[in-house]
Amino acid sequence: MPQSRTILIDPVTRIEGHSKITLHLDDRGQVEEARFHVTQFRGFEKLCEGRPFSEMPSLMARICGICPVSHLIASSKACDALLTVKIPPTAEKLRRIFGLAQVVQSHALSLFHLSSPDLALGMDADPAKSNLFGVLEKNPGLARDGIALRKFGQQIIERLGGKRIHPAWVVPGGVSDPLTQEDRDRILQTVPEALAIAQRSMEWMKSTIEGFRAEIAAFGNFPSLFLGIVKPDGGLTFYDGKLRIVDASGHVVANDLDPGRYFDYIGEKVEPWSYLKSAYYKPQGYPNGIYRVGPLARLNVADRCGTPLADQELAEFHELQRTAVLSSFHYHHARLVEILYCVERIGQLLNDPEILSTHVRAIARPNALEGVGAAEAPRGTLFHHYKIDEQGLVRWANLIIATGQNNLAMNRSVLQVAKHFVHGDRLTPGMLNRVEAVIRTYDPCLSCSTHALGQMPLRIQLFSPAGELLDELCRS
Amino acid sequence: MSRKRLATVWLDGCSGCHMSFLDMDERLIELAAKADLVYSPLVDAKIFPEGVDVTLVEGAVSSEEDLHKIRLVRERTTTLVSLGDCAVTANVPAMRNPFSTKAVYDRAYRENATLDAGTPDQVVPALLPYARPVHQFVKVDVYIPGCPPSADVIFYALSELLEGRQPEISTKTRFGA
Numbered sequence: 001m002p003q004s005r006t007i008l009i010d011p012v013t014r015i016e017g018h019s020k021i022t023l024h025l026d027d028r029g030q031v032e033e034a035r036f037h038v039t040q041f042r043g044f045e046k047l048c049e050g051r052p053f054s055e056m057p058s059l060m061a062r063i064c065g066i067c068p069v070s071h072l073i074a075s076s077k078a079c080d081a082l083l084t085v086k087i088p089p090t091a092e093k094l095r096r097i098f099g100l101a102q103v104v105q106s107h108a109l110s111l112f113h114l115s116s117p118d119l120a121l122g123m124d125a126d127p128a129k130s131n132l133f134g135v136l137e138k139n140p141g142l143a144r145d146g147i148a149l150r151k152f153g154q155q156i157i158e159r160l161g162g163k164r165i166h167p168a169w170v171v172p173g174g175v176s177d178p179l180t181q182e183d184r185d186r187i188l189q190t191v192p193e194a195l196a197i198a199q200r201s202m203e204w205m206k207s208t209i210e211g212f213r214a215e216i217a218a219f220g221n222f223p224s225l226f227l228g229i230v231k232p233d234g235g236l237t238f239y240d241g242k243l244r245i246v247d248a249s250g251h252v253v254a255n256d257l258d259p260g261r262y263f264d265y266i267g268e269k270v271e272p273w274s275y276l277k278s279a280y281y282k283p284q285g286y287p288n289g290i291y292r293v294g295p296l297a298r299l300n301v302a303d304r305c306g307t308p309l310a311d312q313e314l315a316e317f318h319e320l321q322r323t324a325v326l327s328s329f330h331y332h333h334a335r336l337v338e339i340l341y342c343v344e345r346i347g348q349l350l351n352d353p354e355i356l357s358t359h360v361r362a363i364a365r366p367n368a369l370e371g372v373g374a375a376e377a378p379r380g381t382l383f384h385h386y387k388i389d390e391q392g393l394v395r396w397a398n399l400i401i402a403t404g405q406n407n408l409a410m411n412r413s414v415l416q417v418a419k420h421f422v423h424g425d426r427l428t429p430g431m432l433n434r435v436e437a438v439i440r441t442y443d444p445c446l447s448c449s450t451h452a453l454g455q456m457p458l459r460i461q462l463f464s465p466a467g468e469l470l471d472e473l474c475r476s
Numbered sequence: 477m478s479r480k481r482l483a484t485v486w487l488d489g490c491s492g493c494h495m496s497f498l499d500m501d502e503r504l505i506e507l508a509a510k511a512d513l514v515y516s517p518l519v520d521a522k523i524f525p526e527g528v529d530v531t532l533v534e535g536a537v538s539s540e541e542d543l544h545k546i547r548l549v550r551e552r553t554t555t556l557v558s559l560g561d562c563a564v565t566a567n568v569p570a571m572r573n574p575f576s577t578k579a580v581y582d583r584a585y586r587e588n589a590t591l592d593a594g595t596p597d598q599v600v601p602a603l604l605p606y607a608r609p610v611h612q613f614v615k616v617d618v619y620i621p622g623c624p625p626s627a628d629v630i631f632y633a634l635s636e637l638l639e640g641r642q643p644e645i646s647t648k649t650r651f652g653a
Contacts, residue, residue: 045588064491133508
């Protein structure tokens with residue numbers, strides 16, 4: 001497998017290796033190509049075949065334990081399309097709260113549990129300390145804030161859905177149970193603290209990124225398209241709307257695209273060296289149609305957040321770069337803007353007089369044999385597409401998951417980091433961690449696609465053009 | 477008492493059991509006072525170390541890589557715990573078992589591909605013909621069913637195991653819980 005002129009960044013094949021990176025060198029020993037290999041494949045598009053469509057939300061949620069709610073929502077929306085129903089307004093609002101709560105907990109996981117060691121302890125920190133517990137020692141307030149923010153989201157999910165992970169509450173046609181006044185009030189009581197944490201964390205982020213100029217410049221800092229769902233007024237949304245695509249200068253390339261016709265705009269290329277397909281924007285072809293999704297993309301495509309605190313922060317976020325914000329390092333910052341929006345929006349929705357209505361589910365039999373559901377998952381736009389037979393059994397499914405849509409960008413980012421930080425015939429731990437860290441900025445949902453969690457085990461071997469092992473680095 | 481060495485690994489699962497582990501919230505800090513998390517997707521250790529007291533395993537054994545991993549983990553672990561329904565029964569991953577691996581690959585990489593259709597076969601580990609529970613390959617000492625087991629159950633089981641006691645699980649969780 002390691003060819004001459006190849007650096008193999010191998011997730012220790014002995015354990016937890018769900019992805020690998022290879023860097024190809026030219027004759028002068030400079031990096032010329034990079035590949036991010038995803039090594040996990042689970043087969044959900046096939047294993048659902050023959051099952052009743054009504055099982056899909058709960059089954060598809062098992063794709064991912066980090067963002068099960070996104071799969072529940074996208075799957076239920078695809079099922080709503082099969083039923084051809086318009087779900088009750090309160091059901092839609094409850095689903096929105098559910099989804100927003102999940103964005104908070106998932107973003108908190110990414111930023112605090114996984115990436116804060118890089119940011120708070122530094123890219124060159126001792127690997128033995130480079131984890132949440134290390135942050136807890138060095139900056140206990142930050143680590144505790146992260147735990148509390150994740151808990152805020154998880155508790156909302158538990159109150160609404162009955163359990164924190166894999167609740168079955170979102171169903172075709174709406175949700176299974178209405179919100180009680182007691183639960184509404186209890187959730188509302190937790191909103192002010194979550195807002196305070198989000199604002200504190202934002203200040204910490206702004207002061208922290210000053211120390212990462214070199215990383216900002218080289219962590220996936222390149223032109224690409226950005227794709228996300230926006231509301232009819234161009235505002236940020238996680239639940240429903242039309243697709244918008246902007247280019248690197250921030251100009252709208254395509255607008256008002258129907259997510260149900262995703263296959264007209266999104267192609268998926270198979271790479272023989274990865275289980276993760278690479279999505280591209282069809283009109284620009286492969287690989288020119290490279291695009292990014294997720295927090296950075298959503299803030300680049302949306303005209304506004306629509307809540308007061310988040311809109312102030314969005315304005316500041318856009319000052320990071322005059323065009324679209326291009327550096328993937330800023331995914332971290334974008335996550336906090338979104339957390340702020342989600343917490344504010346949860347408060348607004350809970351105060352909606354309609355939210356306690358008990359009319360939360362439309363009942364129907366299937367009225368269409370094909371349905372698409374799309375939503376913004378924490379990591380980006382998510383599509384579920386099902387075909388059923390007359391008995392309501394699933395015959396075919398296609399899923400396009402956020403991480404696949406970032407695949408081309410993650411590959412290009414690894415290349416950029418390697419070109420910038422890997423020189424000559426010597427490898428350093430800091431270089432190793434930066435290669436991991438740029439992947440972490442995308443927060444790839446490795447459960448959805450590979451399911452190692454953020455901190456991938458890596459072994460790096462550096463080969464000369466002749467295939468001779470020059471250097472080897474392994475963190476244990 | 478010396479500090480215990482704890483590890484977590486995941487094979488073919490959704491990470492939900494690991495998320496339930498994190499749902500211990502502030503109790504994670506309590507746990508960190510009793511044991512070192514010496515290997516886990518959540519920490520930076522890159523190689524599964526020797527002499528681990530307790531390892532929680534999430535997920536079924538589904539690929540050549542999973543199989544290789546679980547054998548190594550077993551060798552280096554005193555008490556191996558099958559955590560969650562996928563480890564205990566193979567659960568959702570086993571839903572692919574009625575289909576051939578070719579049919580499963582073909583759906584994703586031929587039917588649902590627009591460019592360069594074909595099954596990836598470079599660098600990536602091949603699927604085994606069937607996804608199987610952990611105990612079909614190695615000895616398992618403790619079973620904790622649930623999809624996922626709740627944070628309370630995980631905290632209880634770990635507290636008992638770290639004290640050297642056998643947890644009484646049967647009344648606290650169930651399949652699909």
